[in-house]
Amino acid sequence: MDERTAEAAVPERYRYAVVPHIMVDDAAAAVDFYRRAFGAREDFRLDAPGGGVLHAEITIGRSTLMLGDASVKEAEAGSFTAPAFLGGGTSVTLHVFVPDVDALAVRAEAEGAEILQPPTDMFHGDRTVILRDPSGHLWVFLTHLEDVSEDELRRRLAAADL
Numbered sequence: 001m002d003e004r005t006a007e008a009a010v011p012e013r014y015r016y017a018v019v020p021h022i023m024v025d026d027a028a029a030a031v032d033f034y035r036r037a038f039g040a041r042e043d044f045r046l047d048a049p050g051g052g053v054l055h056a057e058i059t060i061g062r063s064t065l066m067l068g069d070a071s072v073k074e075a076e077a078g079s080f081t082a083p084a085f086l087g088g089g090t091s092v093t094l095h096v097f098v099p100d101v102d103a104l105a106v107r108a109e110a111e112g113a114e115i116l117q118p119p120t121d122m123f124h125g126d127r128t129v130i131l132r133d134p135s136g137h138l139w140v141f142l143t144h145l146e147d148v149s150e151d152e153l154r155r156r157l158a159a160a161d162l
Helices: 003-009 027-038 072-076 101-110 150-159
Strands: 021-024 041-047 053-060 063-069 093-097 114-121 126-132 138-144
Touching (some): 027 063, 063 093, 101 114
Antiparallel strands (some): 053 063, 126 138
């Protein structure tokens, strides 16, 4: 298989990104929350034979996210664990660029997200909001404001009150 054939075999939305796959305790409710709070579109859902969601895919902006219900069996085996099983912690933060971070923050908070950092213009040239969704996952939504050179980025970082 040559390189062009291999690339053509991979769906467009997966070609140039690492696709996050998160686990939650109630994937159907999470998909509904992401639709209401983040404007997500559900692209695919495969329900598990015994109930719940085995695998779902949503799009937020131009970003694809995979998710599914975590099972106690998988969590106890150390794989496919939801934040609640870890005591509410997570080691991953999901970053998504959106056209209007302020509007998204208002909508997300109204739907039950916890705002950890309100929309703020940041030294790196993006306006960002940091939030925790009801499933316990951390999100950074960004609206790009300006391109910043590496030298300017370093200068701003040194002057930032972080």
